[in-house]
Amino acid sequence: MALITCPTCSSEDIDGTPQPDSRLLIHCNACGHEWLRGEARRDPARPAVQTAESLQATFPSPADVRPDVRERVMLLTSEFLMERPEPDPSVEAYRVRYAELFTRDGLRTATPDQLLYFANSTTVADPGNMSGFNRAWKTAGPDKAAAMVRDSIEYLLYGPESLKLEDRMTHLVDGSKKGLGFPSFKESLLTKVLCVVEPERFLPVVRYTAAASGKKELAKVVFELDLPPVEKSAWTIGRLAVWSNDLLRSLIGNDVPDLQQAARFLQWAKGQPVLSRS
Structure with missing residues (x-):
């Protein structure tokens, strides 16, 4: 230990404990300063802790x-754009109206x-069966239900800054936080x-x-990427919903x-013939 000196007081009077x-x-022993030396050895019997960052680093990328x-997707994109599909003129006005409504104030x-109209309308995005x-x-009554829906939206968009968007979404979808939001305001509406x-x-x-229209299925059919199944502890629904969205958005790019x-392109592209690998 004589070759090691204290970084605080430069003393060589030190001890080491494995x-x-x-x-x-x-x-x-001179000033009481302590520090660790060497590299930690991971116990192979104990799996490494998976953080959100480490998980996201292993998520498929472009x-x-x-x-x-x-190349196939590029050709399909060109074919799709040749039809010059016109955007729905009602979408922008609807979006602006509800974007303003979903501000804090x-x-x-x-x-x-x-709020009831938002949940049942198919403008911007079709949430599916709302029965x-x-x-x-x-059952809850319009006033109580509306209050809980407001809570859901507020938590999703403005909830604790210490939690990422994807984790706030998970809390709302899986009901892990009892009494939070409206129980039926789930993934599609969020x-x-x-x-x-x-x-x-x-x-x-x-x-x-x-079925064949989720982000996981579209990534598989259109881009031949296998995305993870939903889990409770690691690959949570919020993380997968947000990360798969960002992946597909990046893959489509600005074309x-x-x-x-x-979204219409992805639904159309999934029905096109797949290239032969021969």
């Missing part, structure tokens, strides 16, 4: 798309009728809110996995800048 992970805990698939004034939502709304508030980021594809049209 640690379970193979490092040494160095103690300076670089994982094979060159032949990328706007939410306080959102009426039950406005369960409508039953829950009727995604629709994001499509309204961030129209340049969020595709109007409202489910992560759904189809209007995300309403981009």
Whole structure:
């Protein structure tokens, strides 16, 4: 230990205590300063802790798309754009109206009728079968239901800054936080809110996995990428919903800048013949 000196007082009067992970805990007898020396040895029997960052780093990226698939998608994009599909003129006015309503101040004034209409309309994004939502709304009563829907939207958009958007979404979808929001305001409607508030980021594809029209299925059929299944602890629904959206948005790029049209392109492209690999 004589070759090691204390970084605080430069004393050579130090002791070392071996640690379970193979490092040494160095103690300076002169000033009391302690520090660890060496590299930690990971116990192979104990799996590494998976953080959101480490998970996201292993999530498929545009670089994982094979060159032949990328070329096929480019050709399909050109074919799709040749038809010059016209955007729905009602979408922008609807989006602007509800984007204003979903501001912090706007939410306080959102009426039950406005929120019920948002949930049931197919403008911007089709949330699918709303029978369960409508039953829950009727059971709770419009005033109470509207208050809980406001809470859901507020938590999603403005909830604790210490939580990422994807984790706030998970809390609302899986009901892990009891008493939070409206229980029937789930993934499809939460995604629709994001499509309204961030129209340049969020595709109007409202489910992560759904028959042949979820983001997971579209990534597989159009780009031949395998996305993870939903899990409770790691690959949560919020993380997968947001990360898959960002992946598809990146893959489409600026060739189809209007995300309403981009979603239509993905649905159209999934039905086109797949290239032969022979």
